[in-house]
Amino acid sequence: MNTTAIDSETSVITQTQIEVWIANYIAQLCKIKREKISHSTPLSNYGLDSATAVQLSGDLMDWLNCDIDPSLLFEYPTIEMAAAHILILLGNTK
């Protein structure tokens, strides 16, 4: 996984970048082709279990260098919704 931390204080992260990161992560983990993953479909449809969701949110935290609740993908169950929420979090933490 690409989890090299970025400096969220200086870099401007876009919703698209976060969505692509999550989609790539799920494609790799669930062994699904990237283009088969919809950004507006609940991720549970791809067989994402709670342990994987927690791992994903942990790696997202490392990448974005911010705090994210491990229940992110249950509260915001699509890639679009999750990315939008993270963008708000990043705005609030600056």
Added chain:
Amino acid sequence: MTQAAQMITSTDTINTGASAEAIQAHYDISNEFYALWLDPSMSYSCALWEEGDSLEDAQIRKLDLHLQQAQATNKNNLLDIGCGWGALLNQAVSQFGVKTAVGLTLSAEQVDWIKSRNAESNRDNISVHLESWEHHTPVAPYDAIVSIGAFEHFAKSRTSKTEKLKAYRKFFAWCHSNSTNDCSLSLQSIVYENYNEANPNPFVEEIFPESELPRIAEITAACEGLFEIVQLRNDRMHYAKTLQSWYTSLRKNRQMAIKLVGEKTYKFYEKYLGVFVVGFHIGTVNLVRLEARKLPSIKLDA
């Protein structure tokens, strides 16, 4: 996940719960490791949150709730079953005027921790024993009993519903026999909610070896005729928030944690705390807190 644990390596016929070894596998990792992500009182159980609380505030609020529910103010002899690192014992003697507070735990690290603090502060009103409730003989009957995060370990995994109920009833019967007539009991436990015991989660079993969580209905059935339930509350979102706080602190102290316990254990805990945040958030498990009052013994031939 829970505070100190309580169970037995019993030779009797009721299969009552996780062994001391199983308990120690979870709780005796390293006090320093737990101190990295718990609050200063080392409370390792669900807090009680109000707006604006720090974790420490919310943990103290939780201790106060249980001491109030156990009607502990100015009592002579309080028992804490599964006392963890002694936070409730401290609060009982320092804030509630309890004369003597006794803690039971199966974790040797927790006993050492409490004894060293007793020695530091030269206090003799707190005592701690490395033993299960079942093997404990009180000096005098208890007039207040609290148990936070121990009930989770009272039934062994993969036991039948009947055996589980017997184990729980044995606990309430023990409390009934070893208490004064004005004794109140305050209990906190994780319970199964939207969970299928027929298809257990192997990761949960790995976290708490040999233990099986209760259901609320099993707890209420087990205390019938021994203790009457005065109030009961479900606080699963309080546990999601508590776990979230632990999870964030553990991750912030990653380097030190790995130094203390190694990367494998660190990752295990990170995963376990995160998975439980989700479990409480979506209601796979719940958190029950209940107050119960001792019922007088009924003499049928009277």
